[in-house]
Amino acid sequence: MRDTDLLTVSEVAHRSGFAASALRFYEREGLIGAQRTSGGQRRYERHVLRRLAFIRAARHVGLSLDEIRDALATLPESRTPNKSDWARISRSWRTRLDEEIAALTALRDGLDSCIGCGCLSLQRCAISNPDDTAARFGSGALYLPKPLREEPAKGA
Amino acid sequence: MRDTDLLTVSEVAHRSGFAASALRFYEREGLIGAQRTSGGQRRYERHVLRRLAFIRAARHVGLSLDEIRDALATLPESRTPNKSDWARISRSWRTRLDEEIAALTALRDGLDSCIGCGCLSLQRCAISNPDDTAARFGSGALYLPKPLREEPAKGA
DNA sequence: CTGCAAGTTAAAGCTGACTTCAGGTCAAGC
DNA sequence: GCTTGACCTGAAGTCAGCTTTAACTTGCAG
Numbered sequence: 001m002r003d004t005d006l007l008t009v010s011e012v013a014h015r016s017g018f019a020a021s022a023l024r025f026y027e028r029e030g031l032i033g034a035q036r037t038s039g040g041q042r043r044y045e046r047h048v049l050r051r052l053a054f055i056r057a058a059r060h061v062g063l064s065l066d067e068i069r070d071a072l073a074t075l076p077e078s079r080t081p082n083k084s085d086w087a088r089i090s091r092s093w094r095t096r097l098d099e100e101i102a103a104l105t106a107l108r109d110g111l112d113s114c115i116g117c118g119c120l121s122l123q124r125c126a127i128s129n130p131d132d133t134a135a136r137f138g139s140g141a142l143y144l145p146k147p148l149r150e151e152p153a154k155g156a
Numbered sequence: 157m158r159d160t161d162l163l164t165v166s167e168v169a170h171r172s173g174f175a176a177s178a179l180r181f182y183e184r185e186g187l188i189g190a191q192r193t194s195g196g197q198r199r200y201e202r203h204v205l206r207r208l209a210f211i212r213a214a215r216h217v218g219l220s221l222d223e224i225r226d227a228l229a230t231l232p233e234s235r236t237p238n239k240s241d242w243a244r245i246s247r248s249w250r251t252r253l254d255e256e257i258a259a260l261t262a263l264r265d266g267l268d269s270c271i272g273c274g275c276l277s278l279q280r281c282a283i284s285n286p287d288d289t290a291a292r293f294g295s296g297a298l299y300l301p302k303p304l305r306e307e308p309a310k311g312a
Numbered sequence: 313c314t315g316c317a318a319g320t321t322a323a324a325g326c327t328g329a330c331t332t333c334a335g336g337t338c339a340a341g342c
Numbered sequence: 343g344c345t346t347g348a349c350c351t352g353a354a355g356t357c358a359g360c361t362t363t364a365a366c367t368t369g370c371a372g
Contacts (some may be wrong), residue, residue, distance in 0.1 A: 008318080008319085009318080009319070010318070010319085019360080019361075020318095020319090021361055021362080022359085022360065022361085023361065024320090024321095024361075025360060025361085030360095037368080037369085038368095039319085039320090039367075039368045039369070040320065040321095040367080040368080041318085041320070041367090041369080042319080042320090048348065054218075057267075057270070059359095061263065061265060061267070064359095065358080065359070066358095071350075079330095080267065090267065090270070093267055094264065094267060094268065097260055097263060097264040097267065099325055100260055101257055101260045101261060103255045104253055104256055104260065105257060107216060107217065108250060108253040108254065108257065109303065111217070111246065111249055111250060111253065112250065114213070114246065128342085151274060164348080164349085165348080165349070166348070166349085175330080175331075176348095176349085177330070177331055177332080178329085178330065178331085180327075180350090180351095181330060181331085185329095193338080193339090194338095195337075195338045195339075195349090195350090196337080196338080196349085196350065196351095197337095197338065197339085197348085197349055197350070198349080198350090215329095220328075220329090221328075221329070222328095
């Protein structure tokens with residue numbers, strides 16, 4: 001019973017909530033690492049769970065895997081990352097979320113006035129104008145709660 | 157100079173801000189329609205611009221093309237949609253945006269406490285826990301402002 | 313030592329919202 | 343009538359973030 005402190009793929013999958021295929025994908029993408037048995041099977045150190053927790057949190061906040069990889073790369077390699085490392089690395093998410101909330105709030109408020117006038121004018125409407133500040137968008141993959149996706153408001 | 161009131165693909169593309177390829181795509185998907193010349197080229201009626209403005213606004217709010225098609229299908233076919241038609245159809249976006257804002261705010265507040273403790277625990281952290289209410293996410297394609305996507309906060 | 317669940321790989325597939333390409337046609341100014 | 347730019351179609355490509363598949367190997371309980 002040696003290597004009791006190493007975890008198999010299915011153990012990590014179960015404890016992290018990620019599918020085994022996602023773990024392999026993350027490894028290929030350089031987000032996590034793993035040791036191998038003599039036979040070539042993956043064996044994970046326990047700290048990978050914290051890394052995966054970070055990845056999940058970051059995905060929720062809306063970071064791409066590229067951004068997450070960059071963030072993880074700033075962790076010290078010489079020692080096990082501690083609480084303040086994780087705190088530092090996730091502190092800037094605050095700003096990001098604030099900005100996202102502000103953008104959505106601005107959109108909502110613009111919508112209110114648009115509903116009032118019923119315009120949706122390409123020239124004047126802040127929401128539909130492709131050149132408007134509020135309309136210069138990319139396709140961020142922000143994760144939204146299921147309810148918002150599965151019960152699309154009928155009638156709009 | 158007949159059919160002066162009909163628009164070509166490039167005119168609609170320029171005035172709506174959508175690429176010509178997107179207009180053809182939207183037509184295939186049943187979101188917009190077009191007349192044809194004897195030679196088979198598209199000629200758009202002016203009201204397609206309002207429809208496209210609606211589509212753009214809806215995309216910004218985060219609706220999928222499926223949802224947009226459903227919404228457009230509720231417009232009257234017998235007459236040209238008026239302001240109150242467009243207002244009705246976009247009113248429910250308010251609720252949707254409110255929910256999205258609430259979800260992000262909850263996430264941000266949870267993040268604050270997580271930064272405080274530096275935990276990111278799979279068992280306890282509201283942000284990284286895969287089973288947590290706040291963590292049951294789908295992959296909504298909410299459009300985020302470019303700045304948020306192009307200047308990923310360094311260090312996280 | 314055997315049986316079989318769990319693991320391995322590379323490669324292909326999926327979703328959504330489009331864009332790009334190849335190969336050909338149309339329309340309008342001169 | 344000719345030239346040229348705008349337009350046509352169907353099919354394939356793109357991107358992210360994974361999942362699925364096929365064919366094969368490992369590792370551990372009995």
